[in-house]
Amino acid sequence: MNGPTAKPPLRADARRNRARVLAAAQEAFADEGLSVPLDEIARRAGVGAGTVYRHFPSKESLFEAVVLDGVERLSEQARERLTAAEPGPAFFEFIEIVAEQAMLNKALCEALESAGGSLSHTPHTDFRALFGELLRRAQAAGAVRQDLEPEDLTALLAGYLAINRQSSPGRALGRVLTDGLRAT
Structure with missing residues (x-):
């Protein structure tokens, strides 16, 4: 250009x-x-x-640049799981990867919990689309309940992160949420 x-x-x-x-x-x-x-x-x-x-x-533009880099790395993790032979475990594994990365990085955690906030750039859009595709594949395999929509994932992820952040060490309270996502 x-x-x-x-x-x-x-x-x-x-x-x-x-x-x-x-x-x-x-x-x-x-x-x-x-x-x-x-x-x-x-x-x-x-x-x-x-x-x-x-x-x-501004500090906000620097924050956004740092968070977008983290989101890009998570998007790559999602892409890798799109070819998994077992879509259900790949979906739940990705949720764990996102939670682990967010727990290690307060900035990423804040951005993911904010349901997108000002992160409207392509990497965040890719992240949400890829996460949605992981959901659709897991649903098609019968591993995840059918009444979830890709748009629900941001709120579910924010809840999962909040549960993990506030629960006592060694307590797997986030598992209560992920167990609720499983098809019965």
Whole structure:
């Protein structure tokens, strides 16, 4: 794209700084969620706050970039499970993978629990479509109840994450929810 709105490619040092900011933000958001100060992200990246703002106009845009990267990785996990010989176990395994990743990353957890929030970009759309396809395949195999729609998955996932986050260690309360998804 060479039109008037195309951005010139970043210099090598600017690319490195951007990558450092993203890596530091990923770590900081995973630890503290959206409440982490931008100055702390800049400190972790070893750059000034101005460098952060040059690449990301707001903390929210940086947060979104970090979360979209996590969502893209989860989408790849879903794609891998679309070819599973047993769609039911693949569907429930994916729910577990998402929950594990979200529990390790407060930013991802917050984004997934927010039912999409401002994550309207393609990676989030892909995630939801792929998750929906996993559901349809599991339903066709008779492993998941038929009265669920792909649109229900965001709310179910948010509930599953909340249950897992608030239950005592060693308690599998999320299993109550997933057992309720199984076909009888």
